[in-house]
Amino acid sequence: MRPVDILRTGAGGLRSRRARVVLSALGIAIGIATMVAVIGLSLSSRADLLAQLDRLGTNLLTIQAGKTALGEDAKLPKQAVAMVRAVGPVQQATATGDVDASVRRSDVVPQERTAGVAVQAARLDLLRALGGRVRSGTWLTTAGERLPTTVLGAVAAERLGVLGPGEKILIGDRWFVVVGVLAPVELVPELDRVALVGFTAAQHHLGFDGHPTMIFERSRDDAVAAVRDVLARTVSPGSPEVVKISRPSDALAARAATDEGMTTLMLGLGAVALLVGGVGVANTMIISVLERRQEIGLRRALGARKGDIRLQFLTESLLLSALGGGAGAALGAVATAAFALVQGWTPVIPLWSIGGAVAATLAVGVLAGLYPAARAARLHPTTALNAA
Structure with missing residues (x-):
């Protein structure tokens, strides 16, 4: 056939x-x-x-303090960012710091009702180092760093019911003007749930002690491993064991x-x-x-x-x-x-x-x-x- x-x-x-x-x-x-x-x-x-x-990069490292031998919370030194920048291959270094203050939509809301929004002090170069962007409004500026202004993370704005710049929220006992709302920060999603204020404004208006809680560092791609090995001793020469180093891109x-x-x-x-x-x-x-x-x-x-x-x-x-x-x-x-x-x-x-x-x-x-x-x-x- x-x-x-x-x-x-x-x-x-x-x-x-x-x-x-x-x-x-x-x-x-x-x-x-x-x-x-x-x-x-x-x-x-x-x-x-x-x-x-590829877009966000794999060269971002985060540095934060862990626990001391006695189980107490360790603190990074105030000059930690400058110390990190002194490392040769480091290209960018910035930081945020936890601020002990409540966030409320208005003064009729009880202080304990924070909607799960925390307050962090932020350096002006934070957004550039993280590759983040502002969804509406502007980022913190040099001129406004001392003023009671804040930039909200995407989730924080939604939880507080803030539609955009120009609105006011109560941080601690002081009114802060919202100047911007961030788009989701892909590498550090924790920032989506915070209200960010300038370091100087946090110290003047909210009693912030100036110690960074988390440092963000970018270095050359070929030097990430080498930089990671020396960061703990650079930030805390006396007790490097209390410093925790991680790479956010590892999660992706x-x-x-x-x-x-x-x-x-x-x-x-x-x-x-x-x-x-x-x-x-x-x-x-x-x-x-x-x-x-x-x-x-x-x-x-x-x-x-x-x-x-x-x-x-x-x-x-x-x-x-x-x-x-x-x-x-x-x-x-x-x-x-x-x-x-x-x-x-x-x-x-x-x-x-x-x-x-x-x-x-x-x-x-x-x-x-x-x-x-x-x-x-x-x-x-x-x-x-x-x-x-």
Whole structure:
């Protein structure tokens, strides 16, 4: 038989049982769609994380004081930022400091009702060092550093009900004018929940002692590890063990690793769905052989060889799997693109995942069709023609 005759015969067998073919192909489609979507979404998410890391940089280190040997809270020295800047490869160093003051929307709100918003003193170069941006209004300025002005984090503004610059909030017992609201700070999300005031204003109006609570440092990419090794001794030469150093970008890297693990799990689930679909195809083909014994006997009587019968049913199995695989690949690609766009990611649908889906589909088709095809080829023409 010519290849075109084999395809025509196989397709004819599928057209005669359309409902069963659709249901069998659905199992294959679900498995393939799951695998394509999982790969696409994982790569889209990881690409977004890597782009985020490239944008924010991996050279930011944070320095904060831990506990002393007696269990008391240690303090960073007031000149700690200057000490960090003295390290050769350091390019930027800035700081924030915790301020013991309540934040209220108005004086009718009890002092204990702070809406979960804390107060921190901030140096003027903080926003530039963190790669943050102001969503509305302005950042703290040199001229206004001594004045009772504040910039709210994104969450803090929402919790306090502040719509934008020009409004007033009560910090401690003094009214502060909101001059700006920050966009979410991706590397340091803790700043989303605070009211930031200038160091000088915090000292003059809120009793801030001037000790930084957290220092943010950026250095050359090739020197991050070396700088990390000397920061504790630089900031606290007498007791470096009380200084904690961390890299905020590690959290994003950990998310990428977690996504990779989840991808493996979901691919396993997709493979199980594909296996179930393959079992469904094999079951469909076996039933087809039983129902078409007279057709097989007639073809054998007219001169068809065992190999022709075997190839016919194997082709039907391949076409059935290919139908489900094609639909599944298309569905997976559409689902990936739609979900990625909703999440604000750049959709990534690698061609190798589509190629892998096609290869997996053909493999399932061959495996699912081998036994039914061999069983059909073994039927004796006389026995097949006499079948009820």
